[in-house]
Amino acid sequence: MSDQSPAHNLVFGMAGSGGDGIVSAGDSLLQAAAAEGYHGVMTKSFGSQIRGGESSCRVRISTDPILNPGGNLDVAVALNWEDFLKFGAELPVSGTTVVIYEAATLIPPDRIPLVGVVPRQVIPVPIAQMAKDTAGTERAKNTVVLGLIAGWFGIGAVAVMKGIRKKLAKKGEELVEANQRAFDAGRAFAMANPLKVNMNIVPSETKGAVKLITDGNDMCAAAAIFAGCRFFGGYPITPSTEIMQFFTDHVWKYGGSVLQAEDEIAGIGAAVGASFAGVKAMTATSGPGLSLKTEMMGLATIAELPLVIVDVQRGGPSTGLPTKNEQADLFAAVFSAHGDVIRPVLAPTCVADTFRITVEAFNIAEFYQTPVIILSDQEISQRKETLDPIDTRQFEVIDRLEPSAIDLKDYKRFAPTENFISPISHPGMLGGTYLASGIEHTESGAPTNSGTVHARMNEKRTRKFEPLKDRKDLFEVLGNPDAPLAMVAWGSVAGVCREALQMAQEEGLNVKLMVPYLLYPVAEGAYRDFFASVRKGLIIEQTHLAQFHKLLRMHLDLPSGVRPLARSGANPFLPGEIVAALHNLLSELQRRHEGKLQPQE
């Protein structure tokens, strides 16, 4: 409600102890919302422990399409305050928030431990007691919460129980009935204790339409299989592991296979081998694993083998923040290698476009015979979104260039060609045998120490990417294309900026937003065009060192009024925060005009 009118958009934040079923409740709520035709985004966050500890989820439901988990909460649910407060700015409560909390905490409504905030309404509810009374177990607390939500906000009155019924059907009618009673009790409590302000969400116009619900990791894996990937080699690491899990569930059905390797190096090594054998291959990891995979990425670069590497970023360096979001692997994705390497790096901005970007990553890997990194992040990878169905047939799938019969007569694997891309054979292909190697090689693949050959091969391996920079479809510009005020953002932060753009425009700012999907090689032309009209701007990113800002400045001169809005994870940017930063920029400009401030540079 902080962002849009209450009736169209609600943000729920819930926190409790591990085992309270918080995330499961969020899932049920999102599914119910989808069934009732709403758009939704759900993120979850945990402490870094297995059981016990704290867990939270945030569910945003809207009548309109949304691409971020929203700002301040409209509804906060605290099963206990200790756990809720651990999430700090991830679950921001404001003056418009309705706070629901477990009455058994014995904290009076005027003494809740939220410092400096007076919520719109604070309601203690004996959630645990109601669960016990109706279902005979406190484990039904999450179902009581869903009943409260159905009663107060008008979401899920029918669909929630339908979902629960389906989920629990195997476990027996008794359990279903117990949950039905818990749900009804929650709903009845809400009816009997109406809110001060009506916060019922308006009915969706698309009720009953088919919606997909998935997260970025599953979407990435499904897209990879669609793109023809038939081998996955990897090693479990949060928050990328679900990609491997999806492969182990499904890739066999399509004649492919998956290897849970002994370490990150073996995982990518097997993928390199599979690619050499002629099969589209992928590995997925997070920052610490990317560090380990670096040598193999260099190998695939010099051997010119297609390979897709997904790096689902989390906070770093080292083990850092394993379960929380950051965008700080950018430099690692772009630069981590020795020698002269250009490695395409692509970034999706939401679950939906993860499909397109993943297919594109395979196409680029195959066409250019190169490793490609998909720079995803924890936010996209583990958040669930409701999506409209995607017509997969509109996506072209590209395969690597194989040698023709003429090529195979006197086959040279690394033959010089006009576009620097040579036909690639694979074992089993008669006439195509060659030596792939990490050592520098001649056109035929023979090892060499020649500096001349090395220079020529470096040119081949880097110049082949030039056309990639002209791919206008890998950039998006929103807002007024001639605006003097600009934002640039990538990855999950771009989703927040789309909403910030809308807010800023509603506040009368003449502003535009660039969302790059191709981060590297830096497409200088696309940025030059974009910045031509710009006097002031923000490069918005979740890094401490303003990595993207620096990367752009390595490649082009930015207008002097363009500066980074960069900060560490894990707390997400809020649209309002970005709009405020835009206003600051403008007032600074104003003051400079009035001569109160000397130009910076």
Next chain:
Amino acid sequence: MNGTATCEFQPKDYKSDLKPIWCPGCGDFGVLQGIYRALAAIGRPPHEIAFVSGIGCSSRIPGYTTAYGFNSVHGRSLPIAQGIKMANPDLLVLAAGGDGDGFSIGGGHLAHMVRRNMDIAYIVMDNQIYGLTKGQLSPTSHKGLTTCTSRHGSLEEPVNPLLYMLAYGAGFVAQAAPTDLAGMATIIEAAIRYPGFAFVNIQSPCVTYGMEEQQIKGLKAMQESLEALGHDSSDRLAAMDLAQHYGRKLHLGVFYRNPEPPPTYGDLVKARQEELSKNALPVENILDLFIKK
């Protein structure tokens, strides 16, 4: 199974035009000859063979064959070989390297290679020294060896590759030496034909940084055929007993060959693919998995 003869091949058919970088007298020349002979005996055409190596003198070996070769990075021949085999189980996949490559930097992959029992033959040219980097200590160097990285003598016990492999549960473990070329070729052939992961340790002396001529003569004196000893190669415990002599006695032959080879990883993968493909959505419809009804 890796080896099914399709047509007649001669050892020279597997010899590439590249000239080996090895020093004159290097044991690896013999190993290369043994591989040519073994491949000819099996008779798979070169383009159906993928030969993977890591880094080091010995790892140059794929380039000297007419097979599809992959001279990769240090210690990583086995992961790459596994990926190739999984991607195309019909290929004959060979891996090769040296003792540093296999037992030091790549040592972590060995146990898992064995566990997965992929139909891959792994040939290690064990010279107990780092040759290409000019004579540093290797994981199989004997304790006390003086090298440029152990000027005062090494303080470590050598690893025992044969015992490692037997302990991990490898189905085929053998040792050979280029001093017995015919015997070595037969052992390599048997390793390739073994349906599952097969390991051959080849004592391939380094004439430049390793052994003096005198020592190579000593190596010959240590040589003893397992067959002549009457060793029963189906007896894993007996094999482990003999393997303990690594470094003191040069036993040549098959230490262990599982008489009842279990299904290979490839067999299991194939079975799973067949079973699960019945439930496949057309790949264009894969996103239907995300529809919650």
